[in-house]
Amino acid sequence: MTLPQPRDLVPRPDPAPGQSRLRRRLADRTDFRDAVLASLAEVTEPGGGPLGERLDVAGDPAVVLVAELWARVADSVAAYTELAAGERYLGTAQDWTDLRRTTDLLGHRPNQRVAAHGWIRCTTDTGASPLVPAGTRVQAPGTSARPAQAFEVVDDTQLRADWADLTVTAVPQPVSPPGSSLRLLIDPGWRPSDRLLLVAEKPAVFIPEPTDWWDWLAWFYAYYLGVAATRAVVGTVSVTKRADDLGAFLFTMDRSLSGLLGPAAGTTYAAYRVRANLQIARRLEKLSFVSGTTASTADVTYAGEAAAIQASQLLVVDASAATPGLGIVVWNASGALVTTVASVGSLDWSVAPGTKHRVGVITLTDALPPALQTSDIDVALVDDRKLAQHYELTPLLHGATRLRVHPRPQEVPERIAVLTTSAWELATCSLDGSDTATDVGGMLLALTTGFTGDAVTAPATSNLVAIQHGTTKTAPLTVAGGTAIVPGPVTGDVDAAGTVTDSLVVRVAGVRFDEVPTLYGRGPSEPVYSTKIAADGTLVLAFGDGEHGAQPRGDVTALWRVGGGLSGEVDGPLIDTLLGSVRGVRKIAGVGATTGAADQEDQLRMRRAAAARIRALDRAVSLGDLADLALTVPGTSHSAAWRGAGPPGCSCGGIGLHLAFLRTTDTGARAPLAAELLSMAGYLDARRDTSVGLCVCAGVSSALPVTATIATDPRRESVAVVAAVTAALADRTGPLAAAPREMGVPLDDSDVVAVIQPVTGVVGVVSLAVTPGIRTPSAGETGIGRTPAERYELLSVGPVSVAAS
Numbered sequence: 001m002t003l004p005q006p007r008d009l010v011p012r013p014d015p016a017p018g019q020s021r022l023r024r025r026l027a028d029r030t031d032f033r034d035a036v037l038a039s040l041a042e043v044t045e046p047g048g049g050p051l052g053e054r055l056d057v058a059g060d061p062a063v064v065l066v067a068e069l070w071a072r073v074a075d076s077v078a079a080y081t082e083l084a085a086g087e088r089y090l091g092t093a094q095d096w097t098d099l100r101r102t103t104d105l106l107g108h109r110p111n112q113r114v115a116a117h118g119w120i121r122c123t124t125d126t127g128a129s130p131l132v133p134a135g136t137r138v139q140a141p142g143t144s145a146r147p148a149q150a151f152e153v154v155d156d157t158q159l160r161a162d163w164a165d166l167t168v169t170a171v172p173q174p175v176s177p178p179g180s181s182l183r184l185l186i187d188p189g190w191r192p193s194d195r196l197l198l199v200a201e202k203p204a205v206f207i208p209e210p211t212d213w214w215d216w217l218a219w220f221y222a223y224y225l226g227v228a229a230t231r232a233v234v235g236t237v238s239v240t241k242r243a244d245d246l247g248a249f250l251f252t253m254d255r256s257l258s259g260l261l262g263p264a265a266g267t268t269y270a271a272y273r274v275r276a277n278l279q280i281a282r283r284l285e286k287l288s289f290v291s292g293t294t295a296s297t298a299d300v301t302y303a304g305e306a307a308a309i310q311a312s313q314l315l316v317v318d319a320s321a322a323t324p325g326l327g328i329v330v331w332n333a334s335g336a337l338v339t340t341v342a343s344v345g346s347l348d349w350s351v352a353p354g355t356k357h358r359v360g361v362i363t364l365t366d367a368l369p370p371a372l373q374t375s376d377i378d379v380a381l382v383d384d385r386k387l388a389q390h391y392e393l394t395p396l397l398h399g400a401t402r403l404r405v406h407p408r409p410q411e412v413p414e415r416i417a418v419l420t421t422s423a424w425e426l427a428t429c430s431l432d433g434s435d436t437a438t439d440v441g442g443m444l445l446a447l448t449t450g451f452t453g454d455a456v457t458a459p460a461t462s463n464l465v466a467i468q469h470g471t472t473k474t475a476p477l478t479v480a481g482g483t484a485i486v487p488g489p490v491t492g493d494v495d496a497a498g499t500v501t502d503s504l505v506v507r508v509a510g511v512r513f514d515e516v517p518t519l520y521g522r523g524p525s526e527p528v529y530s531t532k533i534a535a536d537g538t539l540v541l542a543f544g545d546g547e548h549g550a551q552p553r554g555d556v557t558a559l560w561r562v563g564g565g566l567s568g569e570v571d572g573p574l575i576d577t578l579l580g581s582v583r584g585v586r587k588i589a590g591v592g593a594t595t596g597a598a599d600q601e602d603q604l605r606m607r608r609a610a611a612a613r614i615r616a617l618d619r620a621v622s623l624g625d626l627a628d629l630a631l632t633v634p635g636t637s638h639s640a641a642w643r644g645a646g647p648p649g650c651s652c653g654g655i656g657l658h659l660a661f662l663r664t665t666d667t668g669a670r671a672p673l674a675a676e677l678l679s680m681a682g683y684l685d686a687r688r689d690t691s692v693g694l695c696v697c698a699g700v701s702s703a704l705p706v707t708a709t710i711a712t713d714p715r716r717e718s719v720a721v722v723a724a725v726t727a728a729l730a731d732r733t734g735p736l737a738a739a740p741r742e743m744g745v746p747l748d749d750s751d752v753v754a755v756i757q758p759v760t761g762v763v764g765v766v767s768l769a770v771t772p773g774i775r776t777p778s779a780g781e782t783g784i785g786r787t788p789a790e791r792y793e794l795l796s797v798g799p800v801s802v803a804a805s
Contacts, residue, residue, distance in 0.1 A: 020091070020092060021082075021086060021092055021094070022082050022083075022085055022086030022089060022092040023082065024078070024081060024082050024085060025078040025082065028075070029071045029072060029074075029075040030071070032070075032071040032074050032075065033064075033067045033068050033070075033071035036067040036070060036071065037057055037058050037063070037064065037067050040052075040057050040063070040067070041055075041057040041058070087099075088102065089102070090102050090103070090106070090607055090610060090611065091607060093603070094603070096535040096602075096603060096606075097534070097535055099603055099606055099607070100532075100533070100535075100606070102610075103606055103609075103610040104532075106610045106611075106613065106614045107613065107614065108606075108609060108610035108613045108614070108632075109517070109533070110533055110600070110601040110606050110609075111492065111500050111598060111600065111601050111609070111634040112488075112489065112490060112491075112492045112500070112502070112533050112537060112539075112564070112600050113489045113490075113491055113492060113537060113563070113564030113565040113597075113598065113599060113600050114491070114492045114493065114494055114500060114564055114565075114596065114597055114598040114634040114635060115468045115469040115470050115491045115492070115493055115503075115561065115563060115564040115568060115596075115597060116468070116469040116564075116566075116568035116569045116570075116594035116595060116596055116597035117154075117466065117467070117468050117469070117493075117594060117595065117596050117675075118151070118466075118467055118572060118575070118590060118591070118592065118593065118594030118595065119415070119417070119426055119464050119465065119466055119467065119572075119590070119591045119592065120138060120464070120465050120467055120572075120575060120588045120589060120590050120591065121417050121424065121461050121463060121464055121465075121588070121589055121590075121591050122159055122461075122463045122464075122465060122585050122587075122588050123164070123461075123463075123585070123586045123587045123588070123589075124159055124161065124164050124463060124584050124585055124586065125584050125585075125586060126161075127161050128159075128161060128584035129158065129159055129160050129161045129584070130159050130582055130583055130584030130585055131156060131157070131158050131159070132153055132156070132157045132158075132159060132465050132582050132585065133153065133156050133582075134152075134153050134154065134155050134156050135152050135153060135472060136152065136153040136465075136578075136579075136580065136582060137150055137151065137152055137153075137471065137578075137579040137580065138150075138151050138152075138153075138467060138575055138577060138578055138579060138588055139151065139575065139577040139579055140570045140574040140575045140576070140577075140590070141574075141576070141577055146567070146570075147567070149469065149563075149567060149568055149570055149574075149575075150469075150470070150471045150563065150579070151467040151468060151469050151470070151568075151575060151594075152467060152468055152470065152471060152472060152561070153465055153466070153467055154466040154467065154468050155466065157465045157466070159463040159465075159584070159585070160409070160410075160411065160462070160463065162407070162409040162410050162411075163409055163413055163461060163462035163463045164461055164463050165459070165461070166405045166406065166407070166409075166416070166459070166460040166461055166462065167246055167405070167406045167457055167458070167459060167460065168396055168403050168404070168405055168406075168416075168418050168455050168457075168458045168459075168460040169246060169393040169394065169395065169396060169403065169404050169406075169455075169457055170393070170394045170395060170396040170397065170400060170402075170403060170404065171402045171403065171404055171432075171434075171444060172185060172248070172391035172392065172393055172394075172404060172442075173391060173392050173394055174389050174390070174391055175390060175391070175392050176258065176261055176262055176263045176390060177257040177258060177261055177390040178258060179256055179257070179258060180252055180253045180254070180255060180256050180257060181250055181251065181252050181253070181257075181390075182250075182251045182253065182257060182261075182271075182388065182390050183245060183248050183249070183250045183251075183390055183391050183392070183393070184248065184249045184251070184386070184387075184388075184389070184390075184391070185248055185249075185391055185438075185439045185441070185442070186249075186386075186387075186438050186439065186440070187249050187440065188249070188271070188273075188386040189273075189383075190239050190242065190251060190273060191239065191242060192239050192240055192241060192242060193238065193239065193240075194238065194239045194273050194274075195236060195237070195238050195239075195273070195274040196236065196237050196238070196239065196253075196271045196272065196273055196274065196388075197233060197236055197271070197272040197273075197274050197329055197380055197382055198233065198234045198235050198236070198237065198260055198261065198269060198270075198271055198388060199231050199232065199233055199234065199269065199270045199271075199272065199329070199336060199338065200231065200232045200233075200234050200264070200267050200268075200269055201230060201231050201267065201268045201269065201270055202230050202231075202266055202267050203230065203266060230335075231331075231335060231336040231337070231338060232331070232335050232336055233329070233331040233336045233378075234260045234261070234269070235255075235260045236274070237253040237254055237255055237257070237260070238253065238254045239251050239252070239253060239254075240252050240253065240254050244441070245393070246393055246406040246441070246442070246457065247406035247407055247408065247439075247440070247441020247442040248391065248393065248441055248442070249441075257390075261388060261390065268387065268389070269387075269388040269389070270338075270385045270386065270387060270388055271385075271386045271387075271388035272327065272329060272338075272380075272382035272383060272384075272385060272386070273382060273383040273386075274380050274381070274382055275321060275326070275380075275381040275382060275383065276321035276322075276380070276381045277378070277379070277380050277381075278314075278316040278317075278318070278319070278321075278322070278328075278360075278362070278379040278380065278381060279316060279317040279318070279379075280308050280309065280314065280315070280316060280317075280375070280377065280379065281308045281315040281316055281317055281349060281351070281357075281359040281360075282308070282351070283300075283302070283308070283349070283350060283351045283352065284300050284351065284352040284353070285299065285300055286298065286299055286300060287300055300352075300353060302350045302353075305349065305350055306349075309368075309373050309374070309375065309377065310368075310373070311367040311368050311373060312342075312363060312364050312366075312367045312368070313361060313362065313363050313364065314330070314361075314362045314364065314379060315347075315349060315359045315360065315361055315362075316359065316360045316362060316379065317359060317360070318360060319344050319345075319346065319359075319360020319361065319362055320360070321381055322341050322344045322360065322362055322381055323341065323344060324340075324341055324342060324343055324344060325340055325341065326340065326341045326381055326382075327339075327340055327341075327381065327382040327383060327384060327385075328340060328341050328362070328364065328379065328380070328381055328382065329379070329380050329382055330364075330368060330372055330377050330378070330379050331372070331377065331378055332371070332372060332374060332376045332377045332378065333376070334371040334372070335369070335371060335372065336372075337364075337366065337368055337369065337372055338382075338385070339364050339365045339366040340364075340365045341362055341363070341364070341365070341381075342363040342364060342365045343361075343362075343363040344360065344361070344362055344363075345360070345361040345363075346358055346359065346360050346361060347359060347361055393457070395454055395455060395456040395457070396418075396420075396451070396454060396455035396456075396458070397454050398420070398422075398450060398451055398452055398453055398454050399450035399451075400447075400450050400451075401446060401447045401448075401449070401450050402432055402444065402445070402446055402447070403418075403444070403445055403447065403455075404442045404443065404444050404445075405442060405443050405445060405460060406441055406442040407441060407442070408439065408440060408441060408442050408443045409443060409462070412429075412430065412431045412443070412445070413429060413445075413462030414428065414429065414430075414462075415427065415428050415429060415462060415464050416429050416445065416447075416460055416461070416462050416464075417460060417461055417462070417464055417591045418451060418455050418458050418459075418460040419455070419458045419459050419460070420451045420452070420453030420454060420455045420458060421453035421454045421455070421456075422451070422452050422453030423453070423572075423573070423592075424572065424573070424589070424591045424592070425451045425452065425453065425591070425592065426464070426591045426592045427447040427448060427449055427450075427451065428447070428448040428449075429445040429446060429447050429448070430445065430446050431443070431444070431445065431446070432444035432445055432446040433446070449674055464591065465588075467575070467594075468493065468561075469491070469563050469564055469565075469568030469594065469597065470491040470503070470561035470562055470563025470564055470568070471561060471562055471563060472503075472559060472560070472561050473559070473560055473561070473562050474557065474558070474559045475557070475558060476555060476556065476557050476558075477506070477541070477556040477557065477558050478556075479543065479552050479556055482542060482543050482544075482545055482551075483540055483541060483542050483543070484540075484541040484543070484556060484558075485538060485539075485540060485541070486504060486538065486539040486540075486541060486558055486560060487538055488533075488534070488536060488537030488538040488539060488562070489536070489537025489538075489562065489563070489564060489565070489600065490502060490503065490504055490537060490538075490539050490560050490561070490562070491503045491560070491561040491562065491563050491564035492564065492634070494596060494633075494634060494679065500634055501515075502515060502531065502539070502560070503560050503561040504531075504539065504558060504559070504560040505558065505559045505560070506529060506541065506556065506557075506558050507556070507557050507558075508527065508552045508553065508554050508555070508556050509553065509554025509555060510554075511527055512527070513527040513528060513529050513543075513550075513552070514527065514528050514529075515528070515529060515530065515531060516528045516529070516530055517530065518530055519542065519544055519548045519549045520548060521548070522544060522548050522549040523549075524544070524546050524547055524548070524549070524550065525550050526544070526549055526550055527549075527550050528544065528549050528550070529541050529542060529543050529544070529549070530542045533600070537600055564597065564598075565597060565598070565599045565600070566597050566598070566599050566664070566665065566666055567597075568594055568597045569593065569594050569595065569597045570590075570593065570594055571590070571593050572589070572590030572591045572592045572593055572594070573589060573590060574590065575588070575589065575590030575594075576588065576589050576590070593673065595673045595675050595676050596635065596675065596676060596679065597635065598634035598635030598664065599664070604739055604740065605637075605664070608631055609631055609632050612627075612628035612629070612631040612632055613628070613632050615628045616628035616629050616632070618687060619687050619688070620684060620687050620688035620689075623641040623642060623643065623657075624641070625688075626639075626641040626659050626684060626688070626694070627639045627640055627641040627659065629683070629684060629687055630659060630661045630680060630683075630684070633679075633680060633683055635663050635664055635676075636661050636662070636663065636664070636680075637661075637662050637663060637664040637669045637738070637739065638661060638662045638669060638699065638738075638741075638742065638743045638794050639659065639660070639661040639662075639699075639743065640659070640660050640661075640699065640742075640743040640744055640791055640792060641657075641658065641659045641660075642657075642658055642791050643656070643657050643658070644658070646658045646660075646695055646697055646792075647660065647697050647698070647699075647700070647790075647792050650695055650697040651695060651697075652693070652695035652697075656693050656694075656695060657692060657693060657694045657695065658694075658695045658696075658697060658792070659680075659684065659694060659695070659696050659697070660697050660698065660699035660700075660743065660791075660792035661680060661696075661698075661699055662698075662699040662701055662743070662794055663676060664739075667732065668701060668703065668732070668737065668738035668739065668796060669699075669701040669738045669739075669794055669796075670701060671698040671699060671700065671701065672698050672699075677696055677697070677698060680696050681694075681696040684696065697792070699743055699792045699793065699794060700773075700774060700790070700792060700793045700794070701738060701793075701794045701796070702773035702774065702789075702793055702794065702795050702796070702798075703738070703796050703797070703798025703799070704747065704770055704771050704772070704773060704787065704795060704796070704797060704798050705770075705771040705798050705799045705800075705801070706729060706752060706768070706769070706770050706771075706797050706798070706799070706800050706801070707767075707768070707769045707801045707802075708725070708729075708752070708756060708765060708767065708768050708769075708800075708801070708802050708803075709765070709766040709767040709768075709802075709803050709804070709805050710722070710725060710756060710762050710763075710764070710765055710766060710802060710803075710804055710805065711762070711763040711764045711765075711766055711804070711805050712761050712762060712763060712804050712805075713761045713762075713763055716760070716761035717761075718761075718804040719804075720761070721759065721760075721761035721762060721804065722802050722803065722804050724759050724760065724761065725756050725759050725762060725802045726800050726802045728755050728756065728759050729752070729755055729756070729797055729800045729802070730797070730800050734755060735751070735754075735755060736751065736752065736755055736796060736797040737796055737797070738794060738796040741794060741795065741796055742794075743789070743791065743792060743793065743794045744789050744790065744791040744792070744793065745789060745795065746781075746786050746787055746788050746789050746795065747770060747786075747787040747789070747795040747796075747797075748784075748785055748786050748787070749768050749770065749785030749786070750785065752768060752770065752797070753765050753768065766805045768785075770787045772787050772788075773787065773788075773789060773790075773793055773795055774789075774790050774793055775788045775789065775790055775793075
């Protein structure tokens with residue numbers, strides 16, 4: 001006869017720490033059956049001993065069957081009790097709706113699907129400036145791998161003809177001309193066959209007051225003889241060709257300029273178009289004669305007549321080309337004077353004794369220095385000064401934040417898309433501080449961020465239109481018992497402050513009702529409603545009852561967008577179809593990837609976000625609050641905050657207060673893009689003290705390759721066991737996946753073994769190798785089988801290779 005032995009029942013914690021499912025039962029089904037049989041065997045009848053002494057309780061099939069049936073009943077009741085009790089805890093609730101009820105009590109509303117946002121560039125008809133109305137639909141056509149994704153234009157957008165067909169280069173760089181070409185940014189008005197006078201200009205050199213005789217002599221020599229001249233003529237060239245070069249003016253000369261306009265410290269070059277060269281009037285200065293057999297000379301004097309070259313006056317053979325105010329250059333080997341003609345006249349002037357000719361008299365605005373009051377001077381009438389500075393239109397290199405666009409638009413664009421060596425890239429821009437309206441062929445723009453690729457005279461456009469994922473739907477709503485159902489999924493949008501708002505617009509009898517978090521405290525006439533989201537994305541609307549919020553009286557209509565979610569995050573080039581037509585728009589194409597999307601919160605995300613919200617209370621006081629607030633932003637999968645060195649390349653230079661985060665994807669987590677970093681920074685700034693600097697940077701998601709060799713049970717197929725281990729390691733919902741892990745937490749070999757060992761058919765782990773992430777493990781970490789993580793890094797298991805020994 002067999003006597004069952006019941007085990008001691010020890011109460012378990014309620015619930016155990018880290019438990020994903022609530023366990024309240026004290027024993028399992030077989031323990032309960034054995035306890036029933038043991039209790040039955042100890043039953044004592046009146047006038048007799050225990051029942052187990054007379055009957056084989058544990059060996060009687062009928063008795064055991066009855067005990068088994070009662071054990072199964074008890075097991076079912078215990079399972080239902082555990083399930084019902086577990087649904088009341090944040091960490092153990094399994095049903096989405098039950099978990100939402102719990103998070104409601106914590107003040108957390110699960111985020112619905114959030115739409116991806118992006119930009120498209122529009123190719124317009126020549127000279128057209130069309131208006132793209134809000135709601136215009138564009139599409140990324142479907143493929144065998146994904147369905148078609150529809151997007152809508154966010155707002156009415158005015159396109160401009162002068163924002164189309166732009167060309168981008170780097171900011172023009174002043175250099176010496178390499179050959180016979182001279183590229184100017186301002187039109188000097190030169191034409192082929194024009195002659196140009198090239199003048200080198202230097203700033204005046206200060207000579208201190210001398211202190212000894214030799215210094216005094218040098219001082220007098222410099223100032224009296226003009227050795228310290230600030231200008232010098234370097235040559236004369238002729239224009240042979242004029243061409244437009246991306247809004248700059250390219251002139252080809254009849255000789256090389258590299259030697260004439262060479263680089264010299266403190267020297268600039270000016271060019272003057274020559275109107276006419278003037279010839280200084282000449283006269284007979286000496287007589288030669290023979291006296292007897294001796295040749296002699298004698299000076300000829302002209303009493304009472306002016307010299308041809310005076311400090312402020314020149315006598316020229318022909319002054320017909322000169323007019324007052326016209327520029328004039330006088331030069332020789334010692335220097336040059338650039339001034340203007342003060343007046344023009346004429347006089348009869350003796351060219352030889354007894355012979356007079358009519359000559360021109362030109363009065364100068366500025367006096368000639370002594371060094372130019374010599375007979376070897378040249379004189380030319382010229383137009384206004386033009387800076388002879390050659391510019392190279394160099395390629396725009398990656399990371400540069402200043403560029404030049406051609407042709408010059410009438411209005412400064414807010415954004416520009418450029419075809420770089422990487423792809424079409426988008427950047428926010430503004431007018432550069434060094435831009436000048438005299439550059440009629442181009443405009444200098446400053447970018448908020450540089451491009452990742454280079455741009456070599458690249459095409460660009462500012463005819464950009466904002467789009468959002470989803471399509472608009474309008475339908476009447478039926479109100480029953482103060483509630484109405486909006487079939488989902490209803491798309492949400494994230495505003496500038498990071499708050500998720502419904503795309504839903506509700507009108508009752510033509511009057512718009514506003515959504516509020518709760519009807520509590522609302523007046524009886526306030527046109528408001530509240531919403532709750534269901535697991536399938538359906539929205540349940542609750543209207544007022546006349547006491548808290550106005551009752552809906554009349555027809556109720558709703559307008560909302562259907563869509564949203566991670567399926568809306570696509571590469572820009574995939575968006576290439578305009579659904580319908582817009583007059584003046586020929587075609588469209590996406591620019592950059594669409595960003596900012598998020599799926600409706602699942603149970604894991606809801607638990608994290610609810611706990612983070614209740615810890616942070618929507619304000620940042622500590623480092624932990626920053627990380628918690630980041631988790632409440634839709635689409636954020638992981639976050640970490642710290643004070644100290646940041647990731648390599650972060651904008652702050654690597655020191656100070658940092659917050660790094662990652663975004664959710666279908667397969668794990670990814671680094672945020674520039675627009676998402678900016679949105680996160682704005683969200684946190686609205687909830688913290690902005691006098692304290694904060695660098696919001698991208699985290700790193702490292703999916704580590706794992707190689708394992710296992711020993712399998714010889715009674716099982718090793719191929720099936722290897723496949724099961726591979727599936728367990730690669731399970732996207734398992735403990736080694738990206739979603740349940742935390743940033744900055746190392747990955748230990750024991751974590752991997754804990755997943756491999758429970759697989760049926762695994763006897764042991766023969767060898768295990770985990771490829772490190774950013775940090776190389778130290779000797780001590782290698783010794784304990786630890787793969788370290790940077791604090792901004794998320795470690796998870798990536799590619800898996802499993803073999804049986």
